[in-house]
Amino acid sequence: xxxxxxxxxxxxxxxxxxxxNGHGLPCRVGVRIGELAAVDPDALRFAFEAxxxxxxxxxxxxxxxxxxxxxxxxxxxxxxxxxDFLLECPRCGSTSTECIGGDELELxxxxxxxxxxxxxxxxxx
Amino acid sequence: xxxxxxxxxxxxxxxxxxxxxxxxFREHRVLCxxxxxxxxxxxxxxxxxxxAGFDPEDRVAVLTGDIQTDNDAARLRxxxxxxxxxxTGGTCHLDARMIERALADWPPGGFDVLFIxxxxxxxxxxxxxxxxxxxxxxxxxxxxxxxxxxxxxxxFKSSLMVVTKLDLLPHVPFDxxxxxxxARRINPEIEIRKLSVVSGxxxxxxxxxxxxxxxxxxxxxxxxxx
Numbered sequence: 001x002x003x004x005x006x007x008x009x010x011x012x013x014x015x016x017x018x019x020x021n022g023h024g025l026p027c028r029v030g031v032r033i034g035e036l037a038a039v040d041p042d043a044l045r046f047a048f049e050a051x052x053x054x055x056x057x058x059x060x061x062x063x064x065x066x067x068x069x070x071x072x073x074x075x076x077x078x079x080x081x082x083x084d085f086l087l088e089c090p091r092c093g094s095t096s097t098e099c100i101g102g103d104e105l106e107l108x109x110x111x112x113x114x115x116x117x118x119x120x121x122x123x124x125x
Numbered sequence: 126x127x128x129x130x131x132x133x134x135x136x137x138x139x140x141x142x143x144x145x146x147x148x149x150f151r152e153h154r155v156l157c158x159x160x161x162x163x164x165x166x167x168x169x170x171x172x173x174x175x176x177a178g179f180d181p182e183d184r185v186a187v188l189t190g191d192i193q194t195d196n197d198a199a200r201l202r203x204x205x206x207x208x209x210x211x212x213t214g215g216t217c218h219l220d221a222r223m224i225e226r227a228l229a230d231w232p233p234g235g236f237d238v239l240f241i242x243x244x245x246x247x248x249x250x251x252x253x254x255x256x257x258x259x260x261x262x263x264x265x266x267x268x269x270x271x272x273x274x275x276x277x278x279x280x281f282k283s284s285l286m287v288v289t290k291l292d293l294l295p296h297v298p299f300d301x302x303x304x305x306x307x308a309r310r311i312n313p314e315i316e317i318r319k320l321s322v323v324s325g326x327x328x329x330x331x332x333x334x335x336x337x338x339x340x341x342x343x344x345x346x347x348x349x350x351x
Contacts, residue, residue, distance in 0.1 A: 002217055002249035009135050021129065028126075031135060038251045038278035085274065085310045095313070103281065105252065107131040 006039055006105070007047035011057060014110050026060055028111040034067040034104040041066065069102030139253055142221035146228075146256025153234035156342045157241065158335070159255050161279055162263035163272075164245030167289040167322065169197045171263065171331075172240055174322040176204035178332055184235065188227050189242040190219040197242065207231065218249035221256060238339065247272070251279040258338060259284040266290050266297055270304035273311050280311040285318065285334065292321040 014029050033039050041064050048062045069082040073089035074096040080089065087097050134140055150157050160168045172187060179185050186207040189197045198210035209231075211223050219241065241257065243250040251260075262283040264272055267290055273280040280286065286308045294301065301319070308315050318334055320327025 002252065005216070005220075006135060006252075009138065013131070013133070013135070013137065017129070017131065030131075036278045036281045038248050038276075085277070087310065087313060097313075099281075103278070105135045107133050107135055109128050109130050111126050111128045113126065 003040060003043040004047040004051070007044055007051050007062075010048070010062070010107065011051060011060075013107055014060065015057070017110060018112070024112050025056065026110045027113045028061045028063055030063045030065060030108040030110070032065045032067050032104040032106045032108050034102040035069045036103040037105040039105060065108065067101055067104045070100050071097040072100045073097050136252065136254075139221045142225055143254035143256040146221060146224060149233055150239070150256060150258070151342075151346065154342055154346050155234070155237060155239055156335070156339050157239045157255070157257040158338070159241045159243060159250075159257035159260045160263065161243045161247070161250045161260055161283070162245065162265075163247045163268060166245070166263040166265040166268065168242045168245070168263055169200055170322045171287065171289060171320075172201055172242060173204070174325075174328060175240070175332070175335075176201065176206055178328065179204075179206070181205055184237040185240070186231065186236040186238070187240045187242065188219075188224065190223070190244045192217070192244060207236070213244060217244055217246045218253050219243050219255060220253045224255050238335070247276040247279055251282050258342060261285045261287060263287045263289050264304060264308075266294050266299040266301070268299075270300045271307060273304070273307040277311045280308050280315065283312070283315060285316045287331065288317065288319040290321060290323075291319050291326055292324045 010029060010031060014026050018026050033041060045062060052058050052060055070079060071082050071087055072079045073092060073094050075094035076089060076092040078089050078091040079100060088095050089097055162168050176185065187201050188209050188211055189201060190211045190213060191197055192213055192215060195210035195212065198208045201208040209227050211219060211227050224241065241255055260283040262279050264286060266288065288301065288304065305317055308317065318327060318331045320331050
C-alpha cells in the first residue's frame with residue numbers, strides 16, 4: 001500500500017530533473033522494479049495515474065521494467081534467473097550462490113518530446 | 126524524442142537520510158535494530174520482555190511506529206527507558222525522515238541500543254532503509270509457515286527471523302522446520318531464533334544475538350579508528 005509514496009517519489013524526481021535540465025515536459029519515465037522490491041506494478045500504475053491526472057504531467061507515461069530475481073554461482077560463476085526461489089546453480093548444482101539482482105527500485109531514464117512538439121508546431125515524427 | 130539516463134534509486138531521498146542516520150549511529154556506536162512483522166506477531170510483547178531484561182543503567186531506547194494511538198509507547202515506557210511513539214497518521218511504514226525527526230531532541234550518543242518497532246505490516250517497511258544495522262522479521266506460530274514465500278521481500282532483506290509465540294506451537298498446525306526452510310529459501314544467510322515471551326523459552330538466545338551485534342558495532346568503530 002505504499003505505492004502512492006513510490007509514485008510520488010518518481011514524480012518528484014522527474015520534476016526536479018526536468019527543472020534542472022530545462023528540456024521541457026517529460027513524456028515518459030522508465031523505472032526498474034525487482035521481484036523482491038515489495039512494489040506492486042499495477043498498484044503503482046494506478047497511483048501514478050491518479051497523481052498525474054489534470055496536472056502538467058498528465059501526459060507522462062510510466063514504463064515499468066520488471067526485474068527477475070537473479071543469482072550468481074560462487075563456485076562456477078554462472079549467472080541465472082531464479083524461479084520459485086530455487087537457488088541451486090543450474091550448471092554445477094552448487095547451493096552457494098549470491099544475489100545479483102531482483103530488489104531494484106530504480107529510475108532508469110526519462111524522455112522529453114522534441115522541441116517542435118513542445119512549441120506546438122507540427123511534428124515530423 | 127530525447128532520452129535522458131537517470132540511474133538513481135526511486136527512494137533516493139529516503140536513502141540519503143538513512144545514510145546520514147547510519148553514519149550518526151556508527152559515530153556514536155549505537156546498535157539500531159528495525160523490527161518488522163505483520164500486525165499482532167508480537168513486536169511490542171517481545172520489546173517489553175527484552176526491555177525488562179536490561180539493567181536500569183543500560184542505555185537503551187525505543188521508537189515505536191503505529192498508524193494511530195500511543196498505546197505501544199505507553200506499554201513500553203513502564204520499563205524506565207526512553208520511548209517515543211511515531212504516529213504515522215495513515216502511512217503504512219516508517220521512513221528515514223520520521224526517524225530523523227523523532228531523534229532530533231534526543232542526544233545522538235544518548236543510548237547504545239535503539240530498537241525501532243515498525244508499523245505492523247509485512248510488505249511496505251521492507252522498502253525503507255532507516256539506517257539500521259539490521260532488519261529483524263518476526264513470524265508468529267499462529268501465522269502460516271509459508272509466509273516467507275508469500276512475503277519474500279522482508280525475509281530477503283532481514284538479517285534475523287524471530288519465530289514468536291513458541292508456547293502455542295502444540296496447539297497450531299504451524300510446521301516450524303518448514304517455516305525455517307522457507308525463510309532460508311528466500312535468504313540462505315538469514316539467522317533464526319525461536320522464542321516465547323510467555324514461557325521465556327529462547328529469550329537468552331535472542332538476548333545473546335543482540336549482544337553479538339553490539340560487540341560487532343563496537344569492534345567496527347574500533348577498526349575504523351585504527
